[in-house]
Amino acid sequence: GSYEEISWEQAMKEIGQKVRQLKNTDGPDSIGKYVGTAAGFSVLHPVFAQGFMSGIGSKSMYSSSTQDCSNKFAVARLMYGFPFTQPFPDLENINCLIIVGANPLMSKWSFLQVNNPSKQLQEIEKRGGKIYFVDPRKTESASIAGKHIFIRPGTDVFFFLSFLNELITQKGLDIDKIQKFYSGFEEVKLLVRNWDAAKTSKLTGIEANDLKNMVSQFVKSNGSAIYSSTGVNMGGNGSLAFWIQEVINAVSGNLDKKGGTLVGKGIIDFLKFGVKNGILMRDDKSRIGSLPSVNDGYAGGILADEILTKGEGQIKAMFVTGGNPLITMANSQRLKKAFESLELLVTLDIHQNETSSIAHYVLPTTDPFQRPDLPFVFPLMLGLQQKPYIQATKALVSPKGNQRDEASIYLDLAKASGVSLFGSAMGQKFFELIKRYYSFKNPERTDGLPQQALLNGILRLSRKKSFNSLLKHPHGFKMKKNATDSFLGKRIYTKDRKVNLAPTLLLEYSEKLHNDFKMELDNIQRFKLITKRSVTTHNSWTHNTASMLEKEGDTNYAYMHPDDLKDLNLAENNFVDITSVVNSIRLPVKPLDTLLRKTIAVPHGWGHQSARGMKIANKTKGVNVNILAADGPEALDKISGMAHLTGFFVEIKKSESTQNNSWSGL
Structure with a gap:
């Protein structure tokens, strides 16, 4: 079919009518939302997208994270009590860094914000530190620093198991920290006892002596860490692998230690704030497959099933915001058929991409140059930065044509759908009021919310500098350095306030590893x-x-x-x-x-x-x-x-x- 241009008013009216109808006849969970990676590179976009779904009362949230990183969030919640507790290597002081399934020269690190990644890697070596890259490909990063070690794809978890086994053998444990801050070590010790380096080398391809030498360097260095990213996350056993990685960093005494791994703070203590307010802490399971929600969302890999499988809770409408799931998700040919069966598909994006090309409505949003902004959520709220700083940017150019910012779009969608953003009638009225006031004061601007004022409000609530004061520091305003000894015993949110090294779910799931190992060997x-x-x-x-x-x-x-x-x-x-x-x-x-x-x-x-x-x-x-x-x-x-x-x-x-x-x- 073909598309025709309509007004924003008509689009809002028609979309709102369909949302109201489906909410009344099929329930709020019949309306789904997919939030893409691009949404995360704006502060207000994901907040208002979530606010719209909260107003509808739908749990049918999906995101790109289950394609690349949700294993880290799921494991962090089980071990530390909150999914956004994400320890990162102290690159400025580290003396032994093992990088598995990551290519920071190309990705600019994942989660962690690092200035000039290549220089940072070379600086570690200049001061006598050791770097190991464990990867099926000698990456661009391994070509400028460190030693590269090949590993068979998808076998990372077995490398980590034998690494922990050897760490115990070499007595590279911090017994005082284990006794004071951790629970479950004996269970993990029992798990890894049969996974020695000689056994796993048959599958991983990493020679036993190479692994033992790596562990020896890890133990004797003053400040060591293992870091992994998408190559491990997406490899089939991402949760189990990341779990054992975090156990290694913890029991070796490197968690919350100078030169080891740190847990940062952003403009607020988001860990404390999130736990207190139940943010990202849903405990429900999906209708299809009974998979746990992670960060208040379900697995993208079941989205086609949730659309195509009839019954209570079947998804009949989707909003796709800042993403292109028909390119990024698994078996996306099947997902395309599912999307084509929807009664309503609405996309918000700057391109009419594959997903937008089959949508009923395409809503044009602003691009990064057309909005004021603060940093990505990881540095802003979690302090995931090598050198902590905060920065503000004004919009460089004005929106063109019918472009609108996402926060304003979701405010209008909520009103048209007969719901309130964040489920708060007072909040909805407040945002509508400031939108009208802003439009009255700025008639030349596109009808929308005053984004810079909203961002300034976030800064003011955090008791940090104002937006305008940050603009006086175009290269960023330096914040306090990441502190050691600021996490263990202080910001753990498990029931006993200790790091849980042996969560029951992970122990039970690990029982499959022996069969996995045999299957992998049979297909070597x-x-x-x-x-x-x-x-x-x-x-x-x-x-x-x-x-x-x-x-x-x-x-x-x-x-x-x-x-x-x-x-x-x-x-x-x-x-x-x-x-x-x-x-x-x-x-x-x-x-x-x-x-x-x-x-x-x-x-x-x-x-x-x-x-x-x-x-x-x-x-x-x-x-x-x-x-x-x-x-x-x-x-x-x-x-x-x-x-x-x-x-x-x-x-x-x-x-x-x-x-x-x-x-x-x-």
Whole structure:
């Protein structure tokens, strides 16, 4: 079908009528919301998006986090009592840093805000520190610092188990801290006793002596930490792996220690505030698969099931804000069919992307240059910064045409839907009043909320500097350094106020590891697929910008080790069909000698050919690698709902045909 332009007033009226109808006939949970990564890069956007759903009374919240990081939140809640308790390495003082499944030179670190990542890594080495990169590919980061150690994709949890086993063997434990601040160590000790380095080396490919030497360096260094990111998170056992990683950092005495891992504070003590007010602490389970909610949301990998499965609570309307799930989520071809069956699909974005292209309503939002802002939520609220500072920015340009900011859109949607933001009638009236006052005082501006005033209010409530005073510090206002000895015994929110090293859910889930290990060993000769990040195309964000595509060309590639290409009688730019348990894709191959054998790497974020509003991106031939990943409750991490997007088995076959202009290239 085709689209026609309508007024904001008409759009709000029609959307509001449908929301009211579904809420009355099918209940509030029939209305769902997907919050994408882009929403998180604005302070007000995710707050007002959540406020709209709270007003409706719907629990059907989904986000991009179950594609890349919800394992960390789920485990943190079980261990520390709050999901946003996220310890990070003290990079300025660390002497041994082990980085697993992360490429900070390209990602600029994940969660943690680090100035000049390459310089920071090199500074560690300059002062005599040791860095290890454990990864199936010798990444760009490993090329400028440290020692690289290959690991078989998806086997990180077994590396961590044997690391902890060896740490205990080498007596690298801080017994005083274990007795004073931790519970459950004996249970964890029992869990890892049979996972020695010799056993796991058969699967991980990490020689026992290499692991033992790594542990020895970790123990003798004054300040050590293990850090992991998406390569581990998305590898199928992300929750169990991150759990054991955190146990290692804790029992070695490095948690809350100079040069170890720290727990920061933002403009407020968000840990204390969140626990006190029950923020991100829902305890319910999903209708399909009975998966736990994490950060007050369900697993994206069951969204198609929640839409397609009839019964009470079936989702019949979706709001997608700042995201493109038809590119980013597992088995997105199935999700597309589910979205096409919805009675209402509304998207809020700056592009008419794949998801927007099948929406009933596309609401144009402002971009980052068109709004005032404060930092990302992790540095702002959690203090996840190498060098803490706070910064404010004014809007650089005015919105064009019909663009509106997301906070104002959700305020209007709430009114049209007959609900109040955050479930507060007083709050709804307050925001409507200041919106009218702002419009009266600024008739030349787009009708909307005074965003700078709202951001200033957040700063004032936190008793920090005002927005205008921060503008006088264009490069940021320096805050207090991250403190050691400020977390253990002080900001733990478990029942006994101790770090829980052995949560029951994780212990029970770990019982599957012996079967996992056997299955992996039995399939050791099969290929595994991993994803690959590109800075210029920034996941799926910038494919519609010609200059960002110059380095990448008009397609992504399947990267393989030269010896694997030779074994399969493949030459560069030959086409291969890559097949998983759910789908197939076709791509040209390129040799990459920094890749572990029996591993194939495919950059993600491609496949924009059907995006109506992306005139540059839809001329590319790139393939959406995420259609190879399985969805549904049985395919997900049972602790966090994480999708298995990297490190899964695939079959590789030379193709006799060329690449088509489609999602899969077939």
